[in-house]
Amino acid sequence: MPNRIIKILTHVFRPLLTTSILACLPFVSLANGDQQEALPLKEGVMAQMEKVANWQIARTQHMTHVGRARAGSEAYGRWIQGAFYKGLTKLAERSENPFYETWIGYVGKDHNWKLGKVKYFADDHVIAQTNLWYYRRHKNEEALTPVRETIDWLIEQAPDNSLEFVAGRNKDNVHNCQWRWCWADALFMAPPALFELSSITGDPKYANYAHKEFKATIDYLQDPKTKLIFRDSRFFNKKGKFEEQVFWSRGMGWVYAGVVHSLESLPVGHKYRSYYEALYLQLSKTIVALQKADGAWPMSLLAGENYKEPETSGTAFFTYGIIWGMNNGLLEGEAYLPAAMKGWKVLSSAVHPDGKFGWVQGVNEKPDEVTKDDSQLFGVGAFLLAGSVLHDFLGQK
Numbered sequence: 001m002p003n004r005i006i007k008i009l010t011h012v013f014r015p016l017l018t019t020s021i022l023a024c025l026p027f028v029s030l031a032n033g034d035q036q037e038a039l040p041l042k043e044g045v046m047a048q049m050e051k052v053a054n055w056q057i058a059r060t061q062h063m064t065h066v067g068r069a070r071a072g073s074e075a076y077g078r079w080i081q082g083a084f085y086k087g088l089t090k091l092a093e094r095s096e097n098p099f100y101e102t103w104i105g106y107v108g109k110d111h112n113w114k115l116g117k118v119k120y121f122a123d124d125h126v127i128a129q130t131n132l133w134y135y136r137r138h139k140n141e142e143a144l145t146p147v148r149e150t151i152d153w154l155i156e157q158a159p160d161n162s163l164e165f166v167a168g169r170n171k172d173n174v175h176n177c178q179w180r181w182c183w184a185d186a187l188f189m190a191p192p193a194l195f196e197l198s199s200i201t202g203d204p205k206y207a208n209y210a211h212k213e214f215k216a217t218i219d220y221l222q223d224p225k226t227k228l229i230f231r232d233s234r235f236f237n238k239k240g241k242f243e244e245q246v247f248w249s250r251g252m253g254w255v256y257a258g259v260v261h262s263l264e265s266l267p268v269g270h271k272y273r274s275y276y277e278a279l280y281l282q283l284s285k286t287i288v289a290l291q292k293a294d295g296a297w298p299m300s301l302l303a304g305e306n307y308k309e310p311e312t313s314g315t316a317f318f319t320y321g322i323i324w325g326m327n328n329g330l331l332e333g334e335a336y337l338p339a340a341m342k343g344w345k346v347l348s349s350a351v352h353p354d355g356k357f358g359w360v361q362g363v364n365e366k367p368d369e370v371t372k373d374d375s376q377l378f379g380v381g382a383f384l385l386a387g388s389v390l391h392d393f394l395g396q397k
Helices: 003-012 018-022 042-057 079-094 099-110 127-138 141-157 191-201 204-221 249-264 273-288 312-327 333-349 377-395
Strands: 028-032 035-039
Touching: 035 333, 042 079, 042 377, 079 099, 079 127, 079 377, 099 127, 127 141, 127 191, 141 191, 141 204, 191 204, 191 249, 204 273, 249 273, 249 312, 249 377, 273 312, 273 333, 312 333, 312 377, 333 377
Parallel strands: none
Antiparallel strands: 028 035
């Protein structure tokens, strides 16, 4: 898509300047028993979401600020952009500005609603969630068809590869175990699309396949002692720089949000729903206990306060999942609200004056380094997810 068209569309649909003003509105303190919980204003949350989204949309094809993985970041249909568009759909549902939905439709049509280039690779399926969202709202068969064709093909292949993550890549430049969901990130990328496809079409084969593979991954990667999820089998016996067992924050965040998105397509009474509710509650209890005093979650979850940096991608996913649970009656607000508000304050403070969302660890597979200026599409997507449920929560007050 020519950059000239991007600039024109962004200018035409740019929200009113009051966005910048509202984004600076203060938190409001509300009594909650013996505690004082600071709740932001609903309008301020929306304004901040739009500000961050506007900054990012203008740069989706010119990602000079990301450094590593720039080519992959600028590629539509692949996981980095797909994770951003997942968050953008949530903003589009809530914003009064029609630009966001118009943009999603424009970009999808411009790329023929294609998925990523490796048909069996979960990272290349996450954009399918945006396709299906758009289909729900517009009954656009062009958005549905590539998803159905790809997933039908995958189910027909019936891959039974080992979930062990071993060295070496195949001709598609992925690891052989990645025919299946052998790494934590995959549970965000693929299964929600299959559950939603089953809901749209009424065909249970998609949900059946998704559940079988999702459960296999959890059974394989979940640590029985901590209940945390390893990023992949290479980390079973690894130690971090503080000699802790390594559970990567964003990897765990991918799983947590993936459970939430799966639940969104599984109605009450569905034969698989109880499994995901139980897993969600288990993960929520585990996650909330690992939050740092500053409100962020450490990049290596068991390293605690040793990680000083307020990494925002993992923090955004956890904040999102916790507030979603409160909104949907799965978590008691009295127990989880403090953690959610502390998490949101971290996220809100990471927004630069121009709308850039900082402190996002770049493309990786393990805890590493992050700075205030580091930003990435998937981090913005996670921020929009967190803001969307907080917006809903405040609307109920």
